[in-house]
Amino acid sequence: MVELVKLRKKYGFLLVLDDAHGTFFRGKSGGGVAEEFNCERDIDICIGTLSKAAGYHGGFISCRPTTSKRRKQFIQSRGRSFIFSTSASILIAAAVHVLPLYVSSHDRELNSYSKLSLVRGQEMLHEESVCGSIVPLQNGSEEKALLASRHLLESGFHVTTIRLPTIPSNSCRLQVTLTAVHTTDV
Template identity: 30%
Template sequence: MVHGKWKWMEEELQSLKEKSQLRTLHDTSLLENGWVLRGGKKMLNLASNDYLGLSESLNENKRYQFMKEEEPISSSLRFGSTASRLIVGNDPIYREFEKQFASYKGTEDCLVFSSGYMANLGVISALIGRKDLVLSDRLNHASIVDGIILSRAEHKRYKHRDIEHLEYLLKNADSNQRKLIVTDSIFSMDGSIAPLEKLVELKNRYGAMLMVDEAHSGGIYGAQGQGLVHSLGLSNEVDIQMGTFSKAYGCYGAYIAGDSILIQYLMNKARSFIFTTALPPINIAVILQNWLRVQNESWRQKSLLEKSAWFKKELQFRGFNTGESESQIIPIIVGDNKETLNFSNHLQEKGVAALAVRPPTVPEGTARIRFTIMSIHQEVDLKEALVHIGEIGQQLKITL
């Protein structure tokens, strides 16, 4: 028992435990072909965001070879950048990569951030302030929500993908306010897709800015993985494109793509860029390598989308509620926290790493198992996992 000054923490943790919302860490090592070693047990990894399997592309031997012989831009692939980019952390590899990536995204320029969370915090709070208005899809990622809170702007949430509700809010907004509409392109816990073309129409009609978070669509959609915005021909219409390198690109970091003046403004105003040590040059070099593979290995995107569609269909055939999923993110909506945890634990015992997602990550009463497919998953492994999912779902009465 904890006493004295930390007793309030103990009480809060106990409350989380009673609501089946307590979270703990489990040792997890990534293995090959979409498997992990979790808690000492080998499991099929159906819980990561490594959609194209590119995190496996640079093992220790390849990394040594890469450092010794492949230095495509920088003369020094260091592990430490030593300072923020505005001081002495701006290795030449940064700007060369950003120019190339901007061209790939169909924008004038691009700026690398240390993570998606830091990008959303810094960009949103730089673009809007106390007198402004931000309109956010109610299922947007927590980093977007936190960026809005940090901005101190007026915050109005519109119903998930509800264009009529968003237009109502825009119609009734103060015409003198600077307005920002912000949305995920693919929603991370539901797998649903934002109505981007309709959002563009609204932002043009009401003079708003539009920011799209492509964390879960970058590398997957588009002829060479440019993302959902580019695949819909909206690169010149979406004002701020944000994305990460930690998911389909299999590395770490994030970017903002847009007009040159936007990038220059963010260099001067985004606090999470200005006051953060730059990512190491070696990290940018690995991003570059994986990005080239995304462009040149289209079989990965094709395999991912085909397997995801098949897997969702199989879950639905077995009577599971997969919500509004339209992508490689496929939830089974369970509802109750305790039942969801029980389902997840049974699956892990059978060697399937499919983890429970509970409030506050998702709304109350919508706890779920979130499945994410990888292009490198073997069909035989997925079929075996489906057998276990179906049998345990019936046993626990989770199927419809």
């Protein structure tokens, strides 16, 4: 991030950050990667999600105050997600708004990282990549992944499957999303 900001300042390009895996997970108050590297003011447009660490659905696009009105209007009038969908419900907006009040920033970061370490320590992962608060559990075939997901749902755990076309066949996986409010109690 620091290097990208330096290049942006030198060459004056538009810096857009897709922070889907950092929103509500990275940074001191959950503000994402830009907050973690103290460069929020240097990002022109930030795209975030409410469906990963926040545990809701939907997402957002935010612009710097100095981003031109013309660019903002272009995003609103040409962005497919604005054109072909309705706005997020007020309940989702309210829930996301109070999330930082519910879990302190220190607890959020500490709990999320310790939970990721716990899962890694139990060697549940077949791969090293963990994006933000998401833990992929490789499961192989699509049929096995869907069966495992269904069994987990019946047991009270909502764990989605990742499959074609997102990833190659025979590398289907379960996507466990950890948040700071999860506990290790069974």
